[in-house]
Amino acid sequence: MLRIRRFEEACAQLYTQTKIRGFLHLYIGEEAVAVGVLEGLLPEDAVVATYREHGHALIRGVPATAIMAEMYGKATGCSGGRGGSMHLFHAPTRFYGGNAIVAGGLPIAVGLALADAMQGRSVVTACFFGEGAVAEGEFHECMNLAALWHLPVLFCCENNLYAMGTALARSESETNLAVKAAAYEVPAWTVDGMDVLAVEEAARRAIDAVRNGGGPHFLELRTYRFRAHSMFDPERYRAKDEVEEWRHRDPLEVLWAVLESEGIADEAERDRAEEAAAAEVAEAVAFAEAAPWEPVETLERFVYSDESSVHDVLASSPLGPGGRRR
């Protein structure tokens, strides 16, 4: 959690320095969700996330250097610099986005799970999305399809109470989201998303059930983002008091209180964790700063796979690639 927090604080700062451009959606305040769920996954499992996914990528094992370079748009970023903050991908850790359409990742998660089921693999696909996605038709189509086909997906709804700037009660007739999933015969729980231990316990139980053939499961993780929706958001839609109130439930402090009261960790240990996080962030920033830009000559790469013969047709056109005049 601390790694995510410090990494993203650095991102915010780099954004104001215009080192990072485009949209930047910070996860600060929601760290317990990604950490608690991903803790229970195995390397062969798949993860599908949204545009607020830096923390998920980091915990999943995508190197901080590659994530930061991606934020910068550098060639050595985890998506070759072409995705940016909203489109982190990392095939080696089965990290499939990075989807900037709020419910866009759900069908992909269903398909990944279908592929695992059809190939007899005991693999779980964890799909993260915000509560804004619940208002999209794709959410309902996917709950139905996953339940109908009994697919191994763990749907993790990160309910931070605001779909961009619209409060849940202003966008949903039924604000109990677990009820919606349950309507599709998907076992569903609501969990305190500010308590990493509670998330971890609920997620582990759900992941075990999914892995053991229990079909799709749904977790509504009640959380809160301490920052605005994106760096462009003037945040006029929620009261400062409300944000302050939730800040008292900071997942880092909630966990720290437990660790301290149980005698598991002391201040020195916390300092060491801070130092390690700071070092990781510093290394990531240095890596991104030094990383090369992709040359403009390779702009048209990765539109089609290299082995595709589409390239030959485009190249042989009298008008040049893409019909452009040479």
Add this chain to the structure above:
Amino acid sequence: MTVTYREALRDALRDALVRDPRVFLMGEDVGRYGGCFAVSMGLYEEFGPERVRDTPLSESAFVGAGIGAALGGLRPIVEVMTVNFSLLALDQILNNAATLLHMSGGQLNVPLVIRMTTGGGRQLAAQHSHSLEGWYAHIPGLRAVAPATLEDARGMLWTALEDPDPVLLFEHGGLYNLEGELAPDAGPVDIDRAAVRRAGTDLTVITYGGMLPKVMAAAEQLAGERISAEVVDLRTLRPLDDATFVGSVTRTHRALVVDEGWRSVGMSAEIAARVTEGAFYDLDAPVERLCTTEVPLPHPKHLEDAAIPQVDDVVAAARALVQGGPGDG
């Protein structure tokens, strides 16, 4: 061997399911019902409900699931009943299938085939009859192909399945009963190149899909009037093989584009532009276009027929182009 376009497509599907255990078919009514257009009739019984998979009427979810399944190592063939319905899955097709390879810096390719019908002529009215394949041909990252012959109906699917990137296969609804000879050993066909279906010297007619049989009939009629029409079947709408059709126009010096899509901002506009860019100094006349009248397609037969280009329209347009062209005589 005499077969129909529908049977050729079915043989292609069966062949794909037999050859590669990673291949499966999913879509609305593809299984127990036998396919909305009876293309997959019998495959459910032959391959079972896992590999010939009926879906709910949830285009976005099952097309997106096809993308996920492709990422997960399978080779899905997704059937969407008509191009009109594919719009419900447009987000998945455009924002994911077409872009994942690029956004991921080359890590995630999507070997997915999406089949759908397109086109009018069957009195199905405005929500089942449109020719929107040109929209998909606009999108980098996709490949769009349109089989207009039995050979292509039989052979394009297999080549499409070998493509590491998403391929959209547009079957014209009016061609399903097209009947003719097909070699028993007909196999995969090239999906990169356009084909000259008839050689000619006076003009080039550039077309694809459901318009091809009409254009061929028109060319036959024109031959009786001593007008020699060369017919180019695009076959692939993206990437456009302009080497073939521009090359043809440099020989015939006149071009007529016949497209069942609408004229404005459509396939015909793109083709006409490319002919002009690539063969301007070889042209004896401006490029002509014959397209569907710009109305949502009406239900009554006489109005639908009037809206969609017919054989006589092609003949008249070709005649006017050849006889009225500034380069003539």
